Amino acid sequence: MSDLKDMVADYILNLPPYPKGREWRAGEHLIRLSANENPLGPSPKALAAITKALKTIHRYPDGAGGVLKEKLARRLEFPPDHIILGNGSNEIFELAARTFLQREEEVLLPDPTFAYYRIAAQAQGGRCVSVPLRDFKIDLSEIAKKVNSKTKLIFLSNPNNPTGTIFTRSEFDDFLTHLPSHVVVLVDEAYGEYVTALDYPLSQEYWQRERWIITTKTFSKFYGLAGLRIGYGVARKELIEHLEKVRQPFSVNLLAQMAAEAALEDEEHREKTARINEVGKRYLYEELTSLGLSFVPSEANFILVHFGPHVSQVMEGLMRKGIVVRGMAGYGLKEYIRVTIGLPEDNTSFIEALKRWKKGS
Numbered sequence: 001m002s003d004l005k006d007m008v009a010d011y012i013l014n015l016p017p018y019p020k021g022r023e024w025r026a027g028e029h030l031i032r033l034s035a036n037e038n039p040l041g042p043s044p045k046a047l048a049a050i051t052k053a054l055k056t057i058h059r060y061p062d063g064a065g066g067v068l069k070e071k072l073a074r075r076l077e078f079p080p081d082h083i084i085l086g087n088g089s090n091e092i093f094e095l096a097a098r099t100f101l102q103r104e105e106e107v108l109l110p111d112p113t114f115a116y117y118r119i120a121a122q123a124q125g126g127r128c129v130s131v132p133l134r135d136f137k138i139d140l141s142e143i144a145k146k147v148n149s150k151t152k153l154i155f156l157s158n159p160n161n162p163t164g165t166i167f168t169r170s171e172f173d174d175f176l177t178h179l180p181s182h183v184v185v186l187v188d189e190a191y192g193e194y195v196t197a198l199d200y201p202l203s204q205e206y207w208q209r210e211r212w213i214i215t216t217k218t219f220s221k222f223y224g225l226a227g228l229r230i231g232y233g234v235a236r237k238e239l240i241e242h243l244e245k246v247r248q249p250f251s252v253n254l255l256a257q258m259a260a261e262a263a264l265e266d267e268e269h270r271e272k273t274a275r276i277n278e279v280g281k282r283y284l285y286e287e288l289t290s291l292g293l294s295f296v297p298s299e300a301n302f303i304l305v306h307f308g309p310h311v312s313q314v315m316e317g318l319m320r321k322g323i324v325v326r327g328m329a330g331y332g333l334k335e336y337i338r339v340t341i342g343l344p345e346d347n348t349s350f351i352e353a354l355k356r357w358k359k360g361s
Contacts, residue, residue, distance in 0.1 A: 011103075015122050018115050019330025031349055033340040034326040036161075036191075036302045038224035040276065040343075042259065043269040046225065049262035050255050061254035068257050071264050072232060076204060084240050087251045089190055089216040089231035093120040095243045096153060096214060096233075100184050101126040105152040110138040112162060112331040114188065117155035126153065136296045136304070137165045140175040147183060157188045159195060162331050162338045164298025169201040176211055184212040184239075190231075191300035193222035193270075194277055200299070207234055214239060219256075221301065222273055223263045230256035277301050280341040287351040291358055302340045304328070311335055314357055321353045 005013060069080040076083075086092040093116060101107065103125035109117055111130035118128050127150075131143045138160055147154075159166045167175075179185070189203060203215040218231035230252055233243065263269070284303055288295050296304040307314050315327055315337065323346075328336040339350060 011122050011125050031323045031346045033342050034324045036340045037226050042224040043263045043266035045262040045266040046259040049258040053258040060250050063249050068261050081237050084233045084243050085252045086231045088229040089218045092216045092233040096186050097121045097124040098246045099242050106150045108143050108154045113157050114161045136163045138167050140171050144178040154185045159191045159300040163296050163304050164300040166299045168199040172201040186214045188216045190218045194301050195299045219260045225259050228256040230260050277341050280347050302338050305337050308335050317357050318353050
């Protein structure tokens with residue numbers, strides 16, 4: 001039998017695995033502050049839509065997702081043929097890599113950022129070039145300097161995961177003026193609904209410009225539908241047409257589509273989600289500051305907190321109290337923990353556990 005190493009593509013052999021968090025077990029009663037999920041759960045309207053749709057799950061879903069695209073189009077004030085649905089945003093990342101990359105073409109990535117960008121690009125044979133953050137923010141000017149004739153695709157997370165920071169409208173405008181026309185920019189706005197900064201670059205301002213820009217969004221975070229895996233991308237029509245060519249049929253399941261349609265209609269749930277995140281963020285900022293812990297101000301629903309050499313000790317102590325957070329060693333930030341902003345009582349439990357640790361350290 002041939003050695004498997006001789007059979008697997010070299011760019012797959014060298015592909016780093018996704019840095020997984022803790023695996024979950026049925027029946028566990030833990031405070032989950034590790035995966036940036038909506039602590040309120042899904043919209044009640046989404047749950048009702050799922051229940052209603054259950055009796056039809058023997059049927060294939062609408063492969064084009066026509067109704068959901070129409071609702072998104074009205075909300076975004078953009079034609080539905082500029083929208084592509086995906087099995088989470090991750091599928092859109094894969095479609096972009098599959099559509100635009102040829103082997104050894106370059107992909108520029110901030111570092112650290114969401115790990116799956118690299119996986120999607122390298123799995124297609126792309127050569128990934130990392131550009132370090134500056135002061136925990138994506139350094140667009142440095143990324144622009146790295147662009148050359150081999151550069152084909154740039155992934156940008158705004159807000160960035162795991163830092164929660166954003167690049168501003170003026171920074172993005174300046175970046176685009178220095179970008180050659182052969183480069184595709186994918187801006188992942190998985191946490192965009194949480195942003196309150198007034199200088200945040202709104203996607204709608206860029207989709208019709210003479211640039212190849214794809215914006216991805218998700219229903220996993222703000223809308224509380226992480227378990228159903230549904231996201232979407234928005235771009236110029238001619239880009240979407242090519243992405244659709246390589247998208248597998250029926251990749252977005254029936255229940256996900258029904259839930260997403262209903263979630264878009266639930267204004268009360270969206271307002272409550274935004275409010276509880278802002279209140280929780282202010283509380284955590286104040287308490288972390290009073291504990292003498294440094295953190296990165298965030299525009300998302302999580303906060304990156306510095307614990308220095310005590311990270312393992314802190315995580316173990318939190319776990320003993322039934323609180324799960326995310327260690328950042330897999331993202332090159334071994335002295336940091338990323339904590340999701342949870343329900344008020346969850347945030348309080350987290351802070352009280354840190355106070356006990358501080359008192360005993």
